[in-house]
Amino acid sequence: MRLATRKKIITAAVAVFALAVLAVELYPIAITLLNGFRRDIVILSGQKLSLKQFTGASYALVFENRQLMQAMRNSVVVGLLSTALSVGVGAMAAYGLTRFKFRGKNALAYSFLVFRMLPQMSLVVSLYLMFRTVGIRDTIFGITLAHSSFNVPYVIWMLIPFFTVVDKSYEEAAMVDGCSRWGMFRLIFLPLAAPGLVVAAVFAFINSWNEFLYALILTGVNARTAPVAISSLIGGDTLTWGQMCAASTVMLIPVFVFTIGMQKFLIRGVAAGGVKG
Amino acid sequence: MTFSRRRATSPSGNVASKSGTGGYGSPVPFLIPAFLIVFAVLIFPIVFSFVVSLFDWPLSAGGGARRFVGAGNYVELVKDKEFWNSLRLQLGFIFIAIPIEIALGLGAALLLNREFRGGRVVRALILLPVFFLPIVSGMTWRFMLQPRYGALNNFLLSLGAPEITWLGDPTFAYAAVIVQDVWRMWPFVFMLLYAGLVGIPADILEAAEIDGATSTKRLTKIILPLLYPTILTALLLRIIDALRVFSEVYVMTEGGPGMATTLFSLYTHRQAFGYMKVGMSSAMAIFLLAISILFAVTLVRKNMSLEKLEEQGENR
Structure with missing residues (x-):
């Protein structure tokens, strides 16, 4: 019983650790994906990310x-x-x-x-x-x-x-x-x-x-x-x-x-x- | 080699290449096309590169005034401070980035080698950076490290730290190039080592546990020795890869500030297309080629012999 509890705790700790690692590893990818939906001017002005900024304008420029x-x-x-x-x-x-x-x-x-x-x-x-x-x-x-x-x-x-x-x-x-x-x-x-x-x-x-x-x-x-x-x-x-x-x-x-x-x-x-x- | 997860028994016994038809017909027509391409875009360029390295050869379109200088370019390289600088940066890159990658990859493989909910998804997602285009990775890191609007400075500014021009500082820029590589490539090591771990038969570990081996003992006496060939493979693959690092650094820092991140390939590139000295660049290319061949031959002899590849096929 105690062994089982210990195993559970370890597994939970590993899962938390895994999620932390995942956050670090996926962060730069998320940056790339998200900023594609913001305008250059918004990015350069250093505004905080918000949903209101989302637009297809950069994609339109790319396709043009x-x-x-x-x-x-x-x-x-x-x-x-x-x-x-x-x-x-x-x-x-x-x-x-x-x-x-x-x-x-x-x-x-x-x-x-x-x-x-x-x-x-x-x-x-x-x-x-x-x-x-x-x-x-x-x-x-x-x-x-x-x-x-x-x-x-x-x-x-x-x-x-x-x-x-x-x-x-x-x-x-x-x-x-x-x-x-x-x-x-x-x-x-x-x-x-x-x-x-x-x-x-x-x-x-x-x-x-x-x-x-x-x-x-x-x-x-x-x-x-x-x-x-x-x-x-x-x-x-x-x-x-x-x-x-x-x-x-x-x-x-x-x-x-x-x-x-x-x-x-x-x-x-x-x-x-x-x-x- | 543990690229594919081996089964304990080969499913179909000894089929494959020991065929009775091996002497029938000629392999030459099948090998000629590949050989021609390899000759045109690999063998000939290598030989040509060596020839060029013996000349003072300007890049200009007309060919300019080529002059045979023998080993002159090589001698000049040895005297060139920037050459030694690029070599030092290159070796530093390899000796700092790769041990970290191996350590992280091994640690994560050991930790994640257990069942938990979402484990499969986590293991798959961790690999995504490996498939991030190198140039996109380089540019994204450049973006994150921008002084005014980059993600890192935004975070630090909110903590009250001063604004830092990361890529404008020689030490920080060099560190950033290494961090970028570690971020992108440790999951590659993880992927290889995890496959190796899964390949270790569970009954060996169970038997050791029943015999009272502690988890430390199981790690040092069973897991690591069995994993050693895979670790070695990962190490060699990473070294070969790190020797030719170019594109991600080129788009991230362009070798700067100054020469602070001008790794070996970047300096080779600069010799030819910055200083227009094709002969010097070729001498560097031959030097890099010799080192790469050394590592590649080691790897191929150890792990990728034809028999090993065939065995992989049989065990697939």
Whole structure:
């Protein structure tokens, strides 16, 4: 009985502690979400938050801002293209790495994993020089390609476990029937690994969606993506906090929706280096 | 590696990659496209970066007057006070932020590893900062730390404290950059360690309890040793991540005031796009690359071998 009471007290204390931690962790997020509904002038004047201030004015300004909307569209396009490219190419490579026997297989898999973890800062300067020489700087193609540099290794890493679980009897049966390797990949592996493809695609999209440094250096007015456009709302004499918060909220919606919907795969997805700008 | 919660028995026995069809057909067509992309946007840029680092190479569009200087850029870096400053700030960032993150993550994982009403929701919500866009995080913190209307000063002013320009002060700005990172990333450590804790079979702990092991003993003799590989993974992942920190700091402080928050990547960026010295910047890039590869290889060899990944698949 006394033990049970003690346990109850501990659990209650833990719950209180958890709520306190939660308050701290969610506070900055709440700030962003709330201030998107206030006018810049109200924020800058330092007024206390009150319900009367709530307005869609900052959102209206964001949606009327043609450069920002162009950047959002670019972000969607680059995200989709880079996701399609890396999932396509990455699925093939993951299949090649899991269902064949060949020398150097481990070394190759290792290097794909190591590649995922290289700092973007180490690559961006030479990518800038290369892209400028070839003439693909500030193009959707260029930034898509740059985003594939982290998404391809990422997708491979995500998909390997999904391909290894496929039962070999399917392959053996297919081989007996004279099915080619390409046929096996297309008819057996892609359908069976479909959940994995979806998970990898979602995270690849978010990787691209959040990316900042490549977009900052490798794009200009034409192919600029949303994170760079949003960051330009603040700095120097421009302090449009309300618009910044509104635009950020728009950016956050797909990320939060996807990640809450993907609870089961979050740990693998994040540990692989997802959600990093 | 405990990325996925392991079941005690593998559901379908030993299926997977030890297939009899492994020698059938060629893997080359499947690997070529990925290899081409990786070559174009990773391998070639790395080699090119190294070549550029051997030149005095101005950024100007025409290429300007490039001059081969051999190890000259590296020598100049060693003599550059700002280089050492950025390295010191970078190491400080890693050595201060990451231990706090690990401690908070471990503490929270141990505390929250029990059933209470709303526990699932709490554990899910704590993770939200991890998914906050880094640049949005950086800008929100910049916003909260504004002198006149920022949330922190509003709070302090109401207590009668003087107004502080947080991001205008070198020490406070550096601390703020670290606090921002701790705020956003300790839940990441928590997430990994919590999954690791859940993976520890309950019967081991019950047996220890029946044998009279105190809760301290259970923690130090059973839980921590079993959790150690996961802690190590979290540590390495965080180090690799912290080595390349850029965007959140860039939008939060732009490296300032002065050079107070110009971490390694920010100084690399400034060398190329501020001082227009691409050669110097590339030398820094190669230096950072070497360190990152070292940590990445350690992590991959320890925890992410192909066999481990395949095992994860089997146990899923």
